[in-house]
Amino acid sequence: MTASGNRGTTTAAEELRAAGLRVTAARVAILDTVRAGDHLGVDAIAEGARERVGHVSLQAVYEALHAMTGKGIVRRIEPAGSPARFEGRVGDNHHHLVCRSCGAVADVDCAVGNSPCLEPISDAGFLVDEADVTFWGLCPACREAAPPRQTAG
Amino acid sequence: MTASGNRGTTTAAEELRAAGLRVTAARVAILDTVRAGDHLGVDAIAEGARERVGHVSLQAVYEALHAMTGKGIVRRIEPAGSPARFEGRVGDNHHHLVCRSCGAVADVDCAVGNSPCLEPISDAGFLVDEADVTFWGLCPACREAAPPRQTAG
DNA sequence: TTCGTTCTCTTGAATCATTCATGTTTGAGG
DNA sequence: CCTCAAACATGAATGATTCAAGAGAACGAA
Known part of the structure; x- marks a missing residue:
């Protein structure tokens, strides 16, 4: 090392x-x-x-x-509404989970095989070279801090 | 009317x-x-x-x-690097094509059925409620203005 | 219709990330 | 060692968005 x-x-x-x-x-x-x-x-x-x-x-x-x-x-x-962030993982086609509450970012591997998301159904004539997928939600910590309503009632 | x-x-x-x-x-x-x-x-x-x-x-x-x-x-x-934009189409789970050159935005219907993209393989404990998919590329007009190398050689 | 509460609008200033400008320093090949 | 473009520092500027505080207007109640 x-x-x-x-x-x-x-x-x-x-x-x-x-x-x-x-x-x-x-x-x-x-x-x-x-x-x-x-x-x-x-x-x-x-x-x-x-x-x-x-x-x-x-x-x-x-x-x-x-x-x-x-x-x-x-x-x-650059998740909507927050300043730019940088990561060293390049080359693989991975995406991101972003916490709406605290802004935490986590990696997710591209689900569907190689590049499922890379091909929109209709490309409207665009020459697409990249698909940028962001999943929005609550991270484990914020989930606990503000439980939505999972089993309430 | x-x-x-x-x-x-x-x-x-x-x-x-x-x-x-x-x-x-x-x-x-x-x-x-x-x-x-x-x-x-x-x-x-x-x-x-x-x-x-x-x-x-x-x-x-x-x-x-x-x-x-x-x-x-x-x-x-809010495509990375550009100010916020707004649209009236809500309720359906559609995504966007964004031109890297001129910033044009076009709608694309969600490809895989209802909400394919809505479920990341591994959610890392996040409670995901939305998937935001942006396809980056060149719009028809910019494609013509600056042809990449489609059949060159 | 009139009244009152609360939401909405306006003007003006402030914030924050990012970029621009200019001059100085420094890495790397010759 | 020398040269020069790339990289760095300092300081100012830009642009989208937000905050603040008071004036105005919508809508339900009387």
Whole structure:
């Protein structure tokens, strides 16, 4: 295990270099933070990066995340009504569960085989390249805090 | 045919009253605009409402749309990276096609039967009540303007 | 019809995420 | 070591949305 939070196949530095991005302390820290975190927002990523390498400006974080998203080494999700979040899981076609109450995000594997959701019945002439599925509901914790009416009566 | 743009079953005034909202000129105009339009944004709705009844403040539009969304008589969609849009089609479980280039939005009926997408494989303990599916791609117009590489080579 | 309560509307200011602008620093090849 | 584009920092700007407080209007009750 390396010192840079390598969790899986490649180190952050290798990923960056392979993507044609320069390997800077800030970007390594940002990518490590995204990978170690769980659907973090920009502020949380900035904080995590700072814990690793001292000072990193918020703009550098935005810039880096934009570049990494463009290269496909991080994925950006943006549930309606909340700021953008980023995750390190890319390549697989997974979707998300979002809690209406606390905003928590959890991954869900794509249900129907490979890409069921990737093909709308009628595409209205659109050239579709991605399906973005978000399931809305209450997370376990919020379910308990505000039980809907499951067995009441 | 009434004078209020009734398109289907009920008039805007009736819908508002049935939902427990007061019937004001502004709200009737806003609801009519949303129903007549095609996934309009807040500004466009405000303009449309003004064309019908003179002056309507932007805040009144936000307030009204919020109330109507809460009552389920309009639906709010918010494709990642763009401001909120509203539509009058509610009750059916339809999804959306969004153009990456121009932002155009088109409806798609839910493919798999009633609510295929409504049940994630693993719900991670979440109490899911809605599935929000967005298909990303290029609309016919943008496809032509910037042909990807369909038969190139 | 008149009255009163409460919802709705207006004006104006504030918030928050994100982007733009500009100058400085630095990674990486030559 | 040198050069230059990529990346970074600081600071300001933008744009959608929300908050605040008082004026106005809808609707049920009297």
